[in-house]
Amino acid sequence: MSMWTKAQQAAIDIKKGSILVSAAAGSGKTAVLVERIIKKITDNENPIDVDTLLVMTFTRAAAASMKEKIYNALLKEMEKHEKDTKEFKRLKEQSVLLASARIMTTDSFCLSIIRENIDKIDIDPAFCVADEGEISLLKADTMDELLESEYEAASKDFMELSDAFANSKGDKSISEFIEKLYRFAVSKPWPLEWLDSLNESSDKWQEYIYVQIIKSVDSILQDIDEMIDICNMEDGPANYLDTVLEERSSICNIKKSKDIFELSRKLNLISFGKLKAVRGGNTDLKDRAKAIRDKYKENILKLAKDYDFDKDRVSLEEQSEKAKIRAVVDLTKKYISCFNEKKRDKNLVDFSDIEHLALGILLDENKNPTEVAEAYKKEFSEIYIDEYQDSNYLQEAIVMAIEKNNIFMVGDVKQSIYGFRQASPKLFMKKYKNFKSFEGA
Numbered sequence: 001m002s003m004w005t006k007a008q009q010a011a012i013d014i015k016k017g018s019i020l021v022s023a024a025a026g027s028g029k030t031a032v033l034v035e036r037i038i039k040k041i042t043d044n045e046n047p048i049d050v051d052t053l054l055v056m057t058f059t060r061a062a063a064a065s066m067k068e069k070i071y072n073a074l075l076k077e078m079e080k081h082e083k084d085t086k087e088f089k090r091l092k093e094q095s096v097l098l099a100s101a102r103i104m105t106t107d108s109f110c111l112s113i114i115r116e117n118i119d120k121i122d123i124d125p126a127f128c129v130a131d132e133g134e135i136s137l138l139k140a141d142t143m144d145e146l147l148e149s150e151y152e153a154a155s156k157d158f159m160e161l162s163d164a165f166a167n168s169k170g171d172k173s174i175s176e177f178i179e180k181l182y183r184f185a186v187s188k189p190w191p192l193e194w195l196d197s198l199n200e201s202s203d204k205w206q207e208y209i210y211v212q213i214i215k216s217v218d219s220i221l222q223d224i225d226e227m228i229d230i231c232n233m234e235d236g237p238a239n240y241l242d243t244v245l246e247e248r249s250s251i252c253n254i255k256k257s258k259d260i261f262e263l264s265r266k267l268n269l270i271s272f273g274k275l276k277a278v279r280g281g282n283t284d285l286k287d288r289a290k291a292i293r294d295k296y297k298e299n300i301l302k303l304a305k306d307y308d309f310d311k312d313r314v315s316l317e318e319q320s321e322k323a324k325i326r327a328v329v330d331l332t333k334k335y336i337s338c339f340n341e342k343k344r345d346k347n348l349v350d351f352s353d354i355e356h357l358a359l360g361i362l363l364d365e366n367k368n369p370t371e372v373a374e375a376y377k378k379e380f381s382e383i384y385i386d387e388y389q390d391s392n393y394l395q396e397a398i399v400m401a402i403e404k405n406n407i408f409m410v411g412d413v414k415q416s417i418y419g420f421r422q423a424s425p426k427l428f429m430k431k432y433k434n435f436k437s438f439e440g441a
Contacts, residue, residue, distance in 0.1 A: 004032070004035075008032050011032050011036065011408075012032060012035050012039055013039070016405075017405055017406075018403070018405050018406065018408070018409070019407070019408050020410075021033075021408075021411075022410075022411065029386075029410040029411070029412070030066070030069075030386060030410065031069075033055075033066075033408065033410050034066070034069045034070055034073060035073075036408060037050070037053065037055070037070055037384070038070065038073045038074070038077065041074070041094050042077055042090075042091070047090065049094065049097055050094050050097050050098050051097045051098075051100055051101045051102070052379065052380060052381040052382075053101060053102065053103075053380065053381060053384065054102045054380045054382075054383045054384065055101070055103040055104070055383075055384040055386070056104065056105065056106045056109055056383070056384065056385050056386065057103075057104070057105055057106075057386045057387065058105060058386070058387050058390050059105060060108075062105075062386060063103050063104050063105055063108075066103050066386065067098060067101070067103050070098060071095060074091055074094055074095045074098070075095070077091050078091045078092065078095075106355070106391075106395055106398075107351050107354055107355070109358075110354045110355050110357070110358035110398065111129075111354055111358075113358040113361055114354065114357050114358055114361065117361045117372055120372065121360060121361060123349075123357065124347050126347060127347050127348065127349050128347060128348055129348075129349055129351075129354070130348040130349065130350050134346075135348075135350050138339065138342050138343065138346075139179070139339060141342065142335060142339045142342055143175045143179070143335065145338065146331065146334055146335055147174065150331065155327075156323075157323050157324070157327035158327050158331070160323055160324060160327065161174070161323075161324050161331075164324055174331075177328065178331055178332050181195075181208070181328065181332045182332055182336060182339075184208055184211065185332060186352040186356070186394075187352075187392040187394055188393050189356075189359055189393060189394050189397035191336065191356075192333060195329050198325060198329050199322075199325060199326055199329055205325070206259065206260050209260050210260050210263065213260070213263050213267075213303065213307055214263075216299070217251060217254050217255060217303075218255075219299075220251060220300060221248065221251060221252065223292050223296045223299075224244060224247065224248045224251065224292075224296055225248075226292055227240070227244055227289050227292040227293055227296075228241065228245070228248070230285050230288055231289060233282075233285060235280075235281045235282040235285060236289070237275075237278040237281055237285060237289050238278075239275070239276040239277065239278045240275050240276065240278065240289055242276065243273045243274070243275050243276065246273065247270075247272060247273070250270055250271075251270065251300065253266060254266045254270075260307065260309050263307065263309075264304075264308055264309040267300065267303050267307060268304045268308065270300050275290075275293070340353075352394075355394050355395065355398065358398055359394065359397055359398050359401070361373075362376070362398060362401035362402060363397075369401050369402075373401045373402050376401075376402040377403070377404050380406070381406065382406045382407075382408060383399060383403055383406060383407045383408070384407075385399065385407065385408070385409045385410070386410055386411075388410060388411035389411035
């Protein structure tokens, strides 16, 4: 009897075209990916070499684990053959090639593109990848210098923006907003183009707001999961579970909204039931659970108040706020320019730079694949992406530059954890809707 379901077996066996495997945590997505690789390597008619595959993960630990799983699977296959057979020798060869196979993080792959094509970009070959501490200090210096310069210039647009952000936090409100907008912009393939589009289209602002709300909802869901864990502990307040699980389901449903207006409606429809009484049990666990619930109730109510959208009102506000939008876009572009200059002075790059530099090597000024990209297309027989739900639009553009309808993606949109890297679950959902479903799933 096969250990695979019909859908899993189909994902392993299908020979042509791009494939998206969408399944929940613990359902064997990564095992399917590994089995597909082994089957490709050991195919009797058209075997491929493991070093012609590109397998991208989101952590070094995941990449190392992937290599180990493939190596162990190869050893298991080798046990089925005598040592002097061609099958055994081929498997042995693949186990050796595995050491140099491109099974790595997305950032490591991008770094390899840069190292292999350093002559094609304007950067000192001795550049270093900055650590988070260095980047944080450079960002703080950049922001301080930028705001000081803007206050000295005192342009009308900036002063109106400053007045709009005036509160007890002072300049911190402006700097936090610029930093958020910066992080979102650099997760796009062409950040400056995206920022300019904010002045032209309200849809882009709405997309940005949508993502910020979803991030807040994800954070709230993490709090709810922590409360559920407490309720499930020995002597925990298990009687709270029915109410909390129902609230979790309602809050999860918010993430299915198609736009900010549906998000707003669903946020305002969230209601909170009364917790059932708990007799006995651990008082500390009850108090912790209640405190977490109070916190997420407060956060949901705040979200509902802060993002109470009406289409007509939003349209009117967007027209009246054009000067402020222009000012914040201009500030963010200046911030990017100044920050990049500081990194260049120190010959440093960050993770975002690595991905943008790689994309600049793969696409020309007209956004068409370069000779380098075409060479990678020929090199890779298949491209595998683990935890695809954690990809952002920049990483997607890199993959699209080197793919030839040969991508195998696995993921679960509910598991997206790289919000700080601006992961876009919308990418996953778009493919999920557009790809043809396997009928036996």
